[in-house]
Amino acid sequence: GAVVSQHPSWVICKSGTSVKIECRSLDFQATTMFWYRQFPKQSLMLMATSNEGSKATYEQGVEKDKFLINHASLTLSTLTVTSAHPEDSSFYICSARGGGARYNEQFFGPGTRLTVL
Protein backbone atom coordinates (compact mmCIF):
# COMPACT_ATOMS: atom_id res chain seq x y z
CA GLY A 1 0.00 0.00 0.00
CA ALA A 2 0.85 3.72 -0.07
CA VAL A 3 2.02 3.91 -3.66
CA VAL A 4 2.65 7.24 -5.33
CA SER A 5 3.13 7.59 -9.07
CA GLN A 6 4.41 10.40 -11.22
CA HIS A 7 3.91 11.10 -14.88
CA PRO A 8 5.88 11.52 -17.00
CA SER A 9 9.02 9.88 -15.69
CA TRP A 10 11.10 12.10 -17.92
CA VAL A 11 10.47 14.99 -20.30
CA ILE A 12 12.57 17.06 -22.66
CA CYS A 13 11.21 20.39 -23.78
CA LYS A 14 12.29 23.56 -25.53
CA SER A 15 13.00 26.72 -23.64
CA GLY A 16 9.89 28.83 -23.18
CA THR A 17 7.39 26.00 -23.17
CA SER A 18 5.34 24.80 -20.22
CA VAL A 19 5.50 21.33 -18.73
CA LYS A 20 2.94 19.63 -16.50
CA ILE A 21 3.93 16.90 -14.06
CA GLU A 22 1.31 14.73 -12.38
CA CYS A 23 1.54 13.14 -8.94
CA ARG A 24 -1.01 10.51 -7.96
CA SER A 25 -1.62 8.55 -4.80
CA LEU A 26 -2.77 5.21 -6.13
CA ASP A 27 -4.21 3.40 -3.15
CA PHE A 28 -4.89 6.09 -0.59
CA GLN A 29 -6.28 9.58 -0.38
CA ALA A 30 -3.80 12.35 0.24
CA THR A 31 -5.04 15.67 1.52
CA THR A 32 -1.47 16.94 1.51
CA MET A 33 1.16 16.47 -1.15
CA PHE A 34 4.63 17.97 -1.36
CA TRP A 35 6.81 18.93 -4.30
CA TYR A 36 10.59 18.74 -4.15
CA ARG A 37 13.33 19.27 -6.68
CA GLN A 38 16.82 17.89 -6.77
CA PHE A 39 19.70 19.26 -8.80
CA PRO A 40 22.59 16.94 -9.74
CA LYS A 41 24.70 15.85 -6.79
CA GLN A 42 22.53 17.81 -4.40
CA SER A 43 19.89 16.88 -1.86
CA LEU A 44 16.13 17.25 -2.22
CA MET A 45 14.78 20.72 -1.61
CA LEU A 46 11.16 21.30 -0.68
CA MET A 47 9.44 23.60 -3.16
CA ALA A 48 5.86 23.72 -1.99
CA THR A 49 3.12 22.10 0.03
CA SER A 50 -0.10 21.30 -1.78
CA ASN A 51 -3.38 20.92 0.09
CA GLU A 52 -6.46 19.56 -1.61
CA GLY A 53 -8.93 22.29 -2.42
CA SER A 54 -6.74 25.20 -1.37
CA LYS A 55 -3.80 27.23 -2.59
CA ALA A 56 -0.34 25.77 -2.33
CA THR A 57 2.20 27.11 0.14
CA TYR A 58 5.56 27.87 -1.45
CA GLU A 59 8.98 27.83 0.19
CA GLN A 60 11.03 30.97 0.23
CA GLY A 61 12.69 31.62 -3.10
CA VAL A 62 10.26 29.50 -5.15
CA GLU A 63 8.25 31.54 -7.64
CA LYS A 64 4.59 30.66 -7.35
CA ASP A 65 3.78 32.14 -10.75
CA LYS A 66 6.40 29.97 -12.39
CA PHE A 67 5.63 26.72 -10.60
CA LEU A 68 1.86 26.35 -10.67
CA ILE A 69 0.44 23.73 -8.36
CA ASN A 70 -3.07 22.35 -8.51
CA HIS A 71 -4.43 19.82 -6.04
CA ALA A 72 -7.96 19.38 -7.29
CA SER A 73 -8.66 15.93 -5.90
CA LEU A 74 -7.55 13.74 -3.02
CA THR A 75 -5.43 11.61 -5.31
CA LEU A 76 -3.93 14.06 -7.79
CA SER A 77 -1.64 17.06 -7.60
CA THR A 78 -0.04 18.67 -10.63
CA LEU A 79 3.02 20.87 -10.97
CA THR A 80 3.25 23.04 -14.08
CA VAL A 81 6.59 24.61 -14.87
CA THR A 82 5.67 27.64 -16.94
CA SER A 83 8.01 29.14 -19.52
CA ALA A 84 10.68 26.63 -18.65
CA HIS A 85 14.33 27.57 -19.06
CA PRO A 86 17.50 25.46 -18.91
CA GLU A 87 18.06 26.38 -15.26
CA ASP A 88 14.75 24.65 -14.45
CA SER A 89 16.23 21.34 -15.57
CA SER A 90 16.07 19.16 -12.50
CA PHE A 91 14.63 16.03 -10.92
CA TYR A 92 11.15 16.82 -9.59
CA ILE A 93 9.78 14.55 -6.89
CA CYS A 94 6.43 14.56 -5.17
CA SER A 95 5.36 12.96 -1.93
CA ALA A 96 1.99 12.35 -0.38
CA ARG A 97 1.05 12.21 3.25
CA GLY A 98 -0.33 8.83 4.20
CA GLY A 99 -3.80 8.10 5.45
CA GLY A 100 -5.18 6.14 8.36
CA ALA A 101 -2.54 4.57 10.59
CA ARG A 102 0.21 6.05 8.40
CA TYR A 103 -1.11 9.61 8.78
CA ASN A 104 2.28 11.00 9.76
CA GLU A 105 4.28 9.31 7.01
CA GLN A 106 5.23 10.62 3.60
CA PHE A 107 5.45 8.42 0.55
CA PHE A 108 7.47 9.51 -2.42
CA GLY A 109 6.90 9.18 -6.12
CA PRO A 110 9.61 7.91 -8.46
CA GLY A 111 10.45 11.39 -9.72
CA THR A 112 10.29 13.21 -13.06
CA ARG A 113 13.46 14.28 -14.80
CA LEU A 114 12.97 17.54 -16.68
CA THR A 115 15.49 18.65 -19.27
CA VAL A 116 14.99 22.05 -20.85
CA LEU A 117 16.94 22.67 -24.03
Next chain:
Amino acid sequence: DAKTTQPPSMDCAEGRAANLPCNHSTISGNEYVYWYRQIHSQGPQYIIHGLKNNETNEMASLIITEDRKSSTLILPHATLRDTAVYYCIVRSRSGGGADGLTFGKGTHLIIQP
Protein backbone atom coordinates in the same frame (compact mmCIF):
# COMPACT_ATOMS: atom_id res chain seq x y z
CA ASP B 1 13.47 20.65 13.12
CA ALA B 2 16.79 19.69 14.68
CA LYS B 3 19.90 19.55 12.53
CA THR B 4 21.55 16.22 11.78
CA THR B 5 25.13 15.30 10.92
CA GLN B 6 26.07 12.24 8.90
CA PRO B 7 29.32 11.04 7.35
CA PRO B 8 29.32 11.82 3.60
CA SER B 9 30.14 8.29 2.54
CA MET B 10 30.70 4.75 3.79
CA ASP B 11 31.67 1.43 2.30
CA CYS B 12 30.43 -1.94 3.44
CA ALA B 13 31.08 -5.46 2.18
CA GLU B 14 28.15 -7.37 0.76
CA GLY B 15 26.60 -9.68 3.35
CA ARG B 16 27.95 -7.73 6.29
CA ALA B 17 25.98 -5.43 8.55
CA ALA B 18 26.01 -1.77 7.52
CA ASN B 19 25.94 0.64 10.44
CA LEU B 20 25.11 4.23 9.52
CA PRO B 21 25.56 6.84 12.26
CA CYS B 22 23.67 10.09 12.69
CA ASN B 23 24.24 12.86 15.21
CA HIS B 24 21.29 15.00 16.29
CA SER B 25 22.51 16.63 19.48
CA THR B 26 19.88 19.39 19.43
CA ILE B 27 16.91 17.04 19.18
CA SER B 28 13.97 18.05 21.33
CA GLY B 29 11.64 15.88 23.32
CA ASN B 30 8.85 15.65 20.78
CA GLU B 31 11.05 15.03 17.74
CA TYR B 32 11.34 11.67 16.05
CA VAL B 33 14.26 10.27 14.10
CA TYR B 34 13.38 9.20 10.56
CA TRP B 35 15.50 7.40 8.02
CA TYR B 36 14.95 7.47 4.28
CA ARG B 37 17.13 6.30 1.45
CA GLN B 38 17.39 7.30 -2.18
CA ILE B 39 18.67 4.94 -4.78
CA HIS B 40 20.17 6.72 -7.75
CA SER B 41 17.57 8.55 -9.90
CA GLN B 42 14.64 7.33 -7.81
CA GLY B 43 12.39 8.92 -5.20
CA PRO B 44 13.27 8.52 -1.53
CA GLN B 45 12.08 5.42 0.27
CA TYR B 46 10.99 5.39 3.89
CA ILE B 47 13.00 2.96 6.02
CA ILE B 48 12.17 3.36 9.68
CA HIS B 49 11.55 5.89 12.43
CA GLY B 50 11.70 6.03 16.21
CA LEU B 51 11.35 8.28 19.24
CA LYS B 52 13.51 6.79 21.98
CA ASN B 53 13.15 3.04 21.90
CA ASN B 54 15.05 0.87 19.48
CA GLU B 55 12.97 -0.13 16.49
CA THR B 56 13.17 -2.97 13.99
CA ASN B 57 11.28 -3.73 10.83
CA GLU B 58 11.80 -5.88 7.77
CA MET B 59 14.28 -3.46 6.29
CA ALA B 60 16.44 -2.30 9.16
CA SER B 61 16.99 -1.64 12.85
CA LEU B 62 17.25 1.75 14.47
CA ILE B 63 19.28 2.17 17.63
CA ILE B 64 18.80 5.46 19.48
CA THR B 65 21.14 6.37 22.33
CA GLU B 66 19.66 6.93 25.75
CA ASP B 67 20.27 10.67 25.59
CA ARG B 68 18.76 10.67 22.06
CA LYS B 69 21.64 12.74 20.72
CA SER B 70 22.63 10.17 18.17
CA SER B 71 21.32 7.11 16.41
CA THR B 72 22.50 4.27 14.19
CA LEU B 73 20.68 2.68 11.30
CA ILE B 74 21.61 -0.96 10.87
CA LEU B 75 21.12 -2.94 7.67
CA PRO B 76 21.80 -6.44 8.99
CA HIS B 77 22.89 -8.16 5.77
CA ALA B 78 23.72 -5.57 3.16
CA THR B 79 23.23 -6.39 -0.50
CA LEU B 80 24.34 -4.54 -3.61
CA ARG B 81 20.82 -3.16 -3.91
CA ASP B 82 21.31 -1.31 -0.65
CA THR B 83 23.76 1.06 -2.34
CA ALA B 84 22.04 4.43 -1.93
CA VAL B 85 22.14 7.77 -0.15
CA TYR B 86 20.73 7.42 3.35
CA TYR B 87 19.11 10.41 5.00
CA CYS B 88 18.61 10.85 8.73
CA ILE B 89 15.88 13.40 9.43
CA VAL B 90 14.66 14.68 12.76
CA ARG B 91 11.18 16.08 12.87
CA SER B 92 8.21 16.61 15.07
CA ARG B 93 5.09 14.59 14.39
CA SER B 94 2.87 17.08 16.15
CA GLY B 95 2.00 18.71 12.85
CA GLY B 96 0.39 15.52 11.65
CA GLY B 97 2.87 15.20 8.86
CA ALA B 98 1.80 18.53 7.45
CA ASP B 99 5.34 19.74 6.99
CA GLY B 100 7.66 18.86 4.18
CA LEU B 101 10.89 17.10 5.01
CA THR B 102 14.25 18.83 5.29
CA PHE B 103 16.89 16.67 3.69
CA GLY B 104 20.55 17.06 4.57
CA LYS B 105 23.35 15.68 2.44
CA GLY B 106 22.99 12.15 3.79
CA THR B 107 25.47 9.29 3.69
CA HIS B 108 26.32 7.64 0.41
CA LEU B 109 26.53 3.97 1.31
CA ILE B 110 28.38 1.84 -1.20
CA ILE B 111 28.09 -1.91 -0.87
CA GLN B 112 31.15 -3.66 -2.23
CA PRO B 113 30.86 -7.13 -3.80
